[in-house]
Amino acid sequence: MTGxxxxxxxxxxxxxxxxxxxxxxxxxxxxESFENGLLEHEQYTRPQEFMGLTVPDxxxxxxxxxxxxxxxxxxxxxxxxxxxxxxxxxKKS
Numbered sequence: 001m002t003g004x005x006x007x008x009x010x011x012x013x014x015x016x017x018x019x020x021x022x023x024x025x026x027x028x029x030x031x032e033s034f035e036n037g038l039l040e041h042e043q044y045t046r047p048q049e050f051m052g053l054t055v056p057d058x059x060x061x062x063x064x065x066x067x068x069x070x071x072x073x074x075x076x077x078x079x080x081x082x083x084x085x086x087x088x089x090x091k092k093s
Contacts, residue, residue: 039083041074 016022017029044055058070079086 036075037086038075038079039086041071041078 020026023029044059048055048060056070058066061067
């Protein structure tokens with residue numbers, strides 16, 4: 001960050017994403033980490049199996065309601081495991 005360019009890019013990205021039309025999908029910012037007070041669920045990509053790790057079958061099912069439910073459950077579980085202090089904040093509000 002010697003010239004401040006990287007810091008400026010981070011700032012521009014974090015602010016401009018809330019301008020209508022910048023992201024293309026207006027709902028993209030709704031499910032980001034900490035938006036709902038919880039950590040975000042795991043993210044997966046191709047291939048389906050990598051070094052013995054596999055993508056959960058539910059995510060490959062194509063059933064969007066079940067996928068959303070699974071992601072919410074994982075988000076809650078990860079928050080309880082890694083940041084239980086956030087759960088304390090949730091109980092207070």
